[in-house]
Amino acid sequence: MEKINCNVIQDILPLYIDDVVSDDTKELVEEHLQNCEICQRVYHETKTDLENDMKISAQTKESSNEANDLKSFRKFLKKRKIKTILLSIAATVICFVAVFTFMNKHVTYISYKDAGITIVEDNKDEVKYKTNIKGNYRWSTSLDRKTGVMTIHFEQSLWEKYVSCIFYPYDNLHEILKKDEIKEVYVDKDGTTTTIWEAPEEEQKAYLSEEHTEPLG
Template sequence: MKEINCNIIRDILPLYVDDVVSDDTKQMVEEHLRNCEECSKEAELMKHKVYIPAEKEAPIIKNFKKSWRNKKLIISGLSILITGLILFGAFSFVFYFDRIIPYSESLIKIEEQDNMLVSHYYGKGYYSVNATNPMKVNIDGEEKNIILLYYTVTIADSPSGKLVNDKKERVEQNFIFQLGNKDTVDAVYYGEFDSSKIFRNGNNWDKVLENSQIIWEE
């Protein structure tokens, strides 16, 4: 067979390496490669360029996927956490953030029942009622037994912000709060107070009484 020029072989080497040549051409190239060291080396070099070991690519791709997956998990976790905190804050504000209900004669009345003083709430709803036991205080130089009282409401309990339409029949007894024996009380005041704070400050009720109003007196 006539010897083929190396330049011609090198031109068709890429096709030979990709195995897209005819059988005759393949036989011709292989015969030339057996007798030509330079062309044989060129063919081996092309094979190494074409076939990239999978194990060298895998760690890069794997690390990228792992890093991206971790970022997605972190972002998802933060989103869930922030959403949870917002919902918890909103829930707490609606159901547990209470404020004092301003006193009104038509809303809160001190009444007598079986020689006991009771506070009767005539509104649609409240969150809590807070009252002291009868206690002795000095008012204008005179010692008196008084009770301090106030009601609170949350957005959920407020008639204007009612989240649940409560159509249950009103049980009036649930709106009556017993204060104490009528004979042991000289006056009832309405005003907000913090018992623990007052006790820590020497059990002085003067400032509380200044900001409270008398709603019942013997």
């Protein structure tokens, strides 16, 4: 067999080092290396170079992987933070709606004592009285036009009693129109009635002698 040219061997050395040559080529290269010092030297140099290259590329890959890991971890944290914030907001809104609904639905009956009714004006047409109730409230009335007796009671939701009263602390005035009624009574929850106002006897007689068919007010 002819002696193989050193250039040819040196050309295929990288492939040989990478171990991607056929067994025949491998044999040829090894045989040549045993007898050629120059090629041996080139072989060692190339091998060292290739190994260094591989090391560097491995390091680069590793550090880029680390950077990617850190990046995706930050992304994950950010996502989780946003999720936590959104969940907190949702929980707060749900709690608020629940509390608001409960406090609005839960209506308490205001007793005559707590209503704190005071008559503030009494002229020939009307009587005005105010209550001592804090916040907004609703009232329920019923007028018996035959007897001229108006019954009334006040109610307030928990929301009105404890929350909205902070924002709307106004005095509540009620009017009694003398042409419509001669007596107004407050009805407590247990049915107890307390007279808020009553017309003098002559006015009561006059009222009862008339027919009351015209609209109220």
